[in-house]
Amino acid sequence: MFAQQLVNGLVVGAVYALIALGYTLVYGILQLINFAHGEIYMIGAYVGIAVLAVLGTMGLTQTSLALSIVLVFLIPMIYCAAYGITLERVAYRPLRNAPRLSPLISAIGMSLFLQNYVQVVQGARDKAFPNLLELGSFQLFGAYVNGLQIFILVLALGLMAALQLFIKKTKLGKAMRATAQDRTMASLVGVNVNRVIAVTFAIGSVLAAVAGVMVGMYYGIVNHHIGFVAGMKAFTAAVLGGIGNVTGAFLGGFLLALLESFWAGYVSAVYKDVFAFMVLVVVLIFRPEGILGGSGGEADRT
Template sequence: MLLQQLVNGLTLGSVYALIALGYTMVYGIIGLINFAHGEIYMLGAYMGIVTFSLLTALHLTSPDSGVTLLLMMIVAILFCGAYGVTIERLAYRPLRTAPRLSPLISALGVSIFLQNFVMLAQGPRDKGFPELFIQGGIDLPGGRISAIQLFIMATSVLMMFALHLLVRRTKIGKAMRATAQDQQMASLVGIDVNQVISVTFLIGSALAAVAGVMVGMYYGLINFYIGYMAGIKAFTAAVLGGIGSIPGAMIGGVLLGLIESLGAGYISSEYKDVFAFAILVLVLIFRPSGLLGEDSSKRV
């Protein structure tokens, strides 16, 4: 029982970590909580279904082929990445020098707009996600790791590792870190700050898109509202790990998934969402900077 709950928690935590990375990257660069990020994740799930339906209708690939899953993820990444960049350009960039409340209200407005846009375009009812080729699993003493769980955890780890290499080893990663430290100084040494911010939104949206497709595969049902709750929990994970810290978002997502899974398994599944919000309150009270975040009062 414990092993199974741990497997479930790691699977869920991997998804939270991918979404949380978008929150923490944007906050680290421009100090904004992008509350529309959860809706990008939701759009990724819907684009997975739309792509699958088109491929099946046109008989371009077999439903149980790995190529189908790859194409679903590629289309979701491209679509959501474009959406993320567009949102930054239209809703956030004009308000970059405005009072901090203005971009926050803009973010909430974008979130509500995307929810209602998808509801009108796809309908308010739940949509069934196709069963793809991932079947089977590994039986363990006291639990089982399904193939889809292995796929989700492996994909999440690979994408987080790739992000770490991107930020630490590439030119754009160095530009992102410089912009996060001091935008004005970064622009003075020749860094295109607007381009760096757009790339940050693009990367965060791409990670959320992949998370959306994988969650749709895992649960089998999606709706226009899934982005709200997932976004709140991923934000909690980012705060838990330390908002603005990429390793913190990874750790926070995994910890939150484990806490939620163990709480649902041993306390009550009806209150599983309460655990995330309880963690958020406790972190804000006792360690506002999170596990790996900096204490803002100590910054120069």
């Protein structure tokens, strides 16, 4: 039981962590909760289904599995990046200097819009995510682990490492950190702030797309309101780790998922979501800077 809940928690944690990174990156730079981020993740899953359908009719899933797996991740990533950039351009950029409530309300509106747009064009029913990877399972310390779970964990950890490298080593990553510390100052020393913000949204959305496709593969089923709950959980994870803090986001993701998984296993599966919300409320009240503290820039949480 314990080992099984641990494995389940780790897999869900990988998904939460990937989504949480999007929240944390955007928050670090704009001090804005991108409410619509969960919907981007949902759109990623749907685009994954569409890609699989096209690949299936082309017969590529039979002939070249490796290529189709790459495409199933790559195309949703491109699409979600496009959605993320458009979202920023349409709903947030015009409000960058508006009172704080305005972008928040606009974000909620965007979330509502995207969620229901998908419902209108794709229907309200659950969609099946075709099974692509037939991987065997094995037993480890009394827990059943299948290949897909390993694949998800490895991919998620790899992406997180890549993100860390990107932020630490590249010029654009440096520009992102500079913008997070002080937007005005960064623009004074020649950082194209608008471009950095667009890139931030794109990166967050790409990670969300991967998470969406993973969840589709893992559960085999997708609907248009998975984004809301996943978004809330991921946000909780980001806050738990210290919002604005990249390392914190994935620590928080795994921690929240494990807590939730054990709660569901040992206490009450019905109140699993309530538990996650309680964690959020408790963290915000007692340690709003999270486990690892905030972005390291201006310690503002107003």
